[in-house]
Amino acid sequence: MEFNSAFIMFFCGVLAHALGIRIFSLWSKRMVYKTTYISSLAILKMSEAFAKDVMIASGLEKEEDIEATFQIWRTVALNSLNTVLPDLAWRSNCVHDWNEAMQTINKLQNKRSDRNEV
DSSP states (O other), X not given: OOHHHHHHHHHHHXXXXXXXXXXXXXXXXXXXXXXXXXXXXXXXXXXXXXXXXXXHHTTOOOHHHHHHHHHHHHHHHHHHHHHHOOOHHHHHHSOOSHHHHHHHHHHHHHHHHHHHHO
């Protein structure tokens, strides 16, 4: 296959994909933001667990100090994540409390595990 015909086939595939997404309304800006936001919350949850394990392994004995440190980190992390979102409509729907964020992640994980069991 020549380079020109391969390039034309690739370009036609890209256009067909873009057109199909627009016609069937499979893509939306809000969905991309929501997926990114949820994924970012999951990353924050994972990094919190890892960082707690590291702090406990480093020899800090006072649980209050560790919890106070992470309370500040949670607030800063959520505020940073919420201010990055440019879409005003989605920003009003995002979570502002760490417990609410973790409940959202847990609900999604439960739904995913229920789908895998069926």
